[in-house]
Amino acid sequence: MKQVTNDPVVQEKKTLGFWIYLMTDCVLFAGLFATFAVLHTSTFGGPSGAKLFDLPFVLVETMILLTSSFTIGLAILGGARGFKKQTLVWLIVTFALGAAFLTLELTEFSHLVADGNGWDRSAFLSSFFTLVGTHGLHITIGLLWLLVMIVRLWKFNFRQTDLNRLALFGLFWHFLDIVWIFIFSIVYLIGGLS
């Protein structure tokens, strides 16, 4: 039988391990940001960011993700205090906000592709889709993880193991929000200037 340990010292080590994974993910995004920074002027005669980006739309996306980063924090705090109903509600709110964000992002992508500005249009758009798409992929995986977590917490009545996992998910979700701040600032705001 698999022994499940809830020793705080062991949990601290697990958290550090997960944290180191997040830091390597950080390096992955650094590579994609560097690629975008080099290629963002290479539009190959196609439209530049200033023509393509709809800033109010992206601001709404940003606010949604930021709010979901806040609600996951509330869910984790509720879980640690033993407020089960409250935790589940905040987790569902977080899931809804994350799903809304993903829907908006996919809407933006499909509009770009439909207008002939897909990833095959120019080096600029290739790097744009790779960077923003990789973030979107992380969000998608995060949503799946969150869904499994909601079901487990509800079904197994808040085991300590699941609460520990929830804390790790919180780190993951905050990390994705921080990456998005830089996508919002560098890709959309600065990219939309030129």
Added chain:
Amino acid sequence: MRLKIEARDSSTRYISYVVGFVLSVIATVLAYLVVVNHVWPMATLVYVILGIAVIQLITQVVFFLHIGRGSHWKAITFAFSILIVLIIVIGTIWIMNNLNYSMMRMTPDQMQLYMKQNEGI
């Protein structure tokens, strides 16, 4: 023992999340308004936006990720990865601009045209 730790954490953390959230919203809206209204010339705006992004990074790292609490290894690995990120990003931009300059002696626009006419993709 564990109960004591949790009680101390949760009382401070609620406030920390609210403060982090409010500061992040202010920073995001500020960056957006500065760009939409073209408050400064473009060259200045780039640095202002990057500055606001870094402030927001620090805000979220402190108020959401709680670096500095618990194991100090978290802070050390974070500082190390920031170093790597800066080397990758600044190094790449530096080298690529330098290559453009040394190889072509053209403005980026001229080079775009040159590549379009002579290389094609």
